[in-house]
Amino acid sequence: MxxxxxxxxxxxxxxxxxxxxxxxxxxxxxxxVIKFKVAIEGFEWLNQQQLATIVGLTRHARDRFLIALLAGTGMRIGEGLGLRREDMHFLANSAGLGCQVSGPHVHVRRRRNSNGALAKARFPRWIPVTEELVTLYADYDFERGRVVEASNVDMVFVNLFKAPLGRAMTYHNAKDLFDRLARQAGFKVHPHMLRHTAATVWVRGRTPRDVVQNLLGHVSASSMEPYLHAAEEDKREAVERVAAIQKGQNRE
Known part of the structure; x- marks a missing residue:
């Protein structure tokens, strides 16, 4: 044997x-003959202080909006880079756009894009957004308006600071941005961590699992498992809570 x-x-x-x-x-x-692989490391997420640090390091309104969008909606980077301006329903009432969803929201659709970005989920979905995110988008739209080459481009995220101006941002562009922010911040950060951040905040806020699943665009409930993260304070609170119960029982 x-x-x-x-x-x-x-x-x-x-x-x-x-x-x-x-x-x-x-x-x-x-x-x-048999080689064992090291277990895959758990996916990471950012706490609110780390997220604020990353946003604070951005130099442009476009980059602040991209980070806030991913962290606030749980979109995959491919979904974010594949957004069209027609997907941004940021009015209180979108009936004039032929949409019956009330309140500011964004639509995620699977389609072919010139930058290669692709929504992984095959079924379209919409995600509500906050007023803060709408404000960040307005700031970005103003910044973008100063670049003539971007005026007739329907893609939301485009090159504004490097040639070719007006071309849709690519995965490579996004990676360069996050790599630079990670070096400046002194800790690891990549787009998918923001998806995990959104999911973790929702779950910790006691949002029903089926709602979180829908927001993330998961077909199967089992796909939620990698997004359930326990924070350090959660684990310490659990241990201390049990210790307090045991201490009370010993006194009795």
């Missing part, structure tokens, strides 16, 4: 100083 867990392998490349033997007899070694 043990022999079945290893096999002979010819060593084509030898480490420095290794003696293969006069006839190369030591070039054959037994190696493991």
């Amino acid at each position: 043990v022999a079945q867990l290893s096999e002979q392998k010819h060593l084509s490349y030898l480490p420095p100083g290794y003696n293969p033997g006069e006839d190369g007899q030591f070039r054959v070694a037994r190696t493991k």
